[in-house]
Amino acid sequence: MTRPTNNATPVPDTVAISSLAIAAGAMGHSLAVCFRDYPAPLLCALWKRLTAAFDAEQIYHVRTPKDVRDFTPEVRVVIVHAARLLTQVNWTLQFGRRESTESVPAVLTTFASENIDDDPGATLVLQGDPTEINRIQGWLLSVSERRVERQDENWPAGSCMDPQLDSVLREQLESSCSGDVLLRHYLVLRGLVAGACARRTTFTDGRSADSTSIELEDYNLVRRLLQSRIVSPGQEVCDPLAIVMVDRANVYLEVKHDPHATNRNPFYSDSVTVISRRTPRELITRREIADLGNPRSRTVRRLVEHLHGQADGYRAIQRMGYCRHAPTRNEWRTSGAEVVLPQLITWSPKQVRTHFDRLHSAKLVSAEREHDNGPWRYVLPEELSTAVSPFHDLPNVTDLQSVELAPDAGAGTPR
Numbered sequence: 001m002t003r004p005t006n007n008a009t010p011v012p013d014t015v016a017i018s019s020l021a022i023a024a025g026a027m028g029h030s031l032a033v034c035f036r037d038y039p040a041p042l043l044c045a046l047w048k049r050l051t052a053a054f055d056a057e058q059i060y061h062v063r064t065p066k067d068v069r070d071f072t073p074e075v076r077v078v079i080v081h082a083a084r085l086l087t088q089v090n091w092t093l094q095f096g097r098r099e100s101t102e103s104v105p106a107v108l109t110t111f112a113s114e115n116i117d118d119d120p121g122a123t124l125v126l127q128g129d130p131t132e133i134n135r136i137q138g139w140l141l142s143v144s145e146r147r148v149e150r151q152d153e154n155w156p157a158g159s160c161m162d163p164q165l166d167s168v169l170r171e172q173l174e175s176s177c178s179g180d181v182l183l184r185h186y187l188v189l190r191g192l193v194a195g196a197c198a199r200r201t202t203f204t205d206g207r208s209a210d211s212t213s214i215e216l217e218d219y220n221l222v223r224r225l226l227q228s229r230i231v232s233p234g235q236e237v238c239d240p241l242a243i244v245m246v247d248r249a250n251v252y253l254e255v256k257h258d259p260h261a262t263n264r265n266p267f268y269s270d271s272v273t274v275i276s277r278r279t280p281r282e283l284i285t286r287r288e289i290a291d292l293g294n295p296r297s298r299t300v301r302r303l304v305e306h307l308h309g310q311a312d313g314y315r316a317i318q319r320m321g322y323c324r325h326a327p328t329r330n331e332w333r334t335s336g337a338e339v340v341l342p343q344l345i346t347w348s349p350k351q352v353r354t355h356f357d358r359l360h361s362a363k364l365v366s367a368e369r370e371h372d373n374g375p376w377r378y379v380l381p382e383e384l385s386t387a388v389s390p391f392h393d394l395p396n397v398t399d400l401q402s403v404e405l406a407p408d409a410g411a412g413t414p415r
Contacts, residue, residue, distance in 0.1 A: 009142040012135040013228040014038075014126055018050055018108070020195035020222065021124070022077060025106040027198050029191030030093045032086070032107035032121045036232070037241070037351060038128040038136075045140050047108055051077050060105065062089055075105045083111035090121030122187035125232040127240055130346050131323045132230050166190075168400065169219075173390065185390045192222045216397050226391035242355040243380070244321030244345050246365065248292050249284050249356075250377045251316045252299075255306060264309075266302040283378070286349075289356050293347035300344070301337055308336040321345040 014035070021031040035043055051059050058076040062068060068088045071078065078093070080086050086109055093104055113119040173186050196218035225231075232240060256267040291299040304320075307313035314333075318326045322343045331339045347355070359365040365378050 009139050010135070012132060012139055013225055013230055014128070014132055014136055015046070015050070015139060016221075017124070017126065017192070017225050017228075017231075018046075020192045020199065020225070022050065022106045022195070023198045024191040024195035025076060026103045027191075027194040028102060028104060029187070029194050030090075030104040030106065030121065031188060031191045031195075032090060032109065032119075032123040034112040034123060034125045035108070035110050036112065036125055036127050037354075038110070038126075038133065042133060042136060042140075043110065046136060047079065049140060049143070050108075068092055071105055073102070076103070078105045078107045080107060080109040080111065083113075086111055086123075087113050087119050090119055090123070094120050122184055122191055124188050126230045127232050129230065129241075129323065168395065173394075189222065189226065189391070189394075192226070193218050196221050216400060219400070220397045223391070223394045223396065226394065231391065241345070241347060241351065242359055245289060245293070245347065245352070245356045246359070246378050246380060247319045248321055249289060251307075251319055252288070252292055252303060253283060253377055254316065255303060264306070266306050267299075286352055286357070289352045290347075290349040293349075293352065295341040295344040295346060301341065304337040304340050308332070 018033055021033050024031050038046075054076050055074075057072075058074055060067075060071060060075045060078045061081060062078060062085050063081045065085065065088070068085055069092070071093070078089060080089050086107070089107060093107070107121065107123075112123065112125050169189060170186055173182055173189065193214055197214045200215070200218055229240070252267075255265065258265060288299070291297045292303075294300065304317065307316050310316075314329055317332060317340060320326070320340065323345055324343060327335070327339045327343070359380070365380055
């Protein structure tokens with residue numbers, strides 16, 4: 001494990017979450033982190049950096065079914081290279097533990113189980129986006145030449161979640177996610193908090209112990225990270241990027257097939273008049289979706305400039321999908337496309353196949369009209385279109401100040 005540095009380059013959320021997941025393994029909590037839509041060269045460099053302090057035998061690669069076996073005690077990180085093997089690996093890890101204080105490997109992969117209910121592990125899916133990827137690149141370049149210091153040998157043997165804090169967090173998760181995913185998200189939260197405790201105790205306090213108690217600052221760090229935009233909601237089949245694709249496609253369709261603006265419509269063609277005879281899948285082409293994912297494309301600029309000239313354009317522009325936040329009404333009025341385009345979430349042609357088309361193949365997107373003569377639009381099931389992170393309502397530290405932590409919370413074995 002790499003020691004944190006006082007580098008001017010901030011640590012990206014992806015790096016912080018991954019580091020805590022690996023540390024959680026040392027505390028007896030096996031977590032799996034799925035990296036979705038991260039470029040392979042960047043991911044390879046990131047994983048090498050995260051595991052640079054480990055010996056070769058502590059990194060285990062799973063490529064074939066014969067690689068799925070009981071892992072030796074010294075293995076700290078398992079890298080899964082095939083989607084069909086992730087569930088098997090997690091079953092092996094969950095049943096392979098013999099003692100509650102025994103360290104277990106963290107799992108790193110680019111795949112999530114097709115049916116999340118078949119995965120017994122505590123799996124967290126991270127969604128890469130251009131902003132996060134740029135941050136990781138900057139971080140890797142700034143730390144690549146720094147000396148790696150071995151610290152994990154001095155980590156405490158276990159941590160204990162205070163019963164009162166544990167109860168509050170479980171109750172909060174129960175109110176924000178359904179029962180079928182409650183346990184999974186609870187295990188993710190508890191594991192990351194234990195990992196934060198391990199890193200604080202070793203790296204900040206400069207000490208180690210047989211057991212140590214989790215503190216509110218450990219929880220506060222994890223809460224911030226789990227509320228990051230890169231953390232996907234529980235419904236893995238419909239991730240946030242797919243939802244943005246559908247929303248932006250609907251804005252485009254509203255403009256393209258608006259029967260009242262044919263003379264001013266930058267996308268109008270004779271094909272619009274036969275739209276009623278098309279199947280829902282033909283409402284928009286894959287090429288159009290790909291163009292909509294490129295803010296530098298002529299399609300996106302023409303769309304935004306057209307909306308800037310419409311009285312209700314601001315309502316539509318808010319549904320375009322932004323890396324940080326949509327422009328304010330005043331920014332939109334004065335700057336138009338110049339304030340919108342740099343902030344738009346981007347996607348590649350490959351991601352159109354793996355996200356938007358995935359909705360079609362799963363029959364989770366349908367087409368309808370708001371009224372008989374209105375434009376067609378794509379519609380998602382309500383539970384998917386309103387999907388939010390199950391961690392978005394976690395209480396902040398101020399809310400937890402009234403929780404009385406047991407003075408001997410660090411005693412005993414890990415929970």
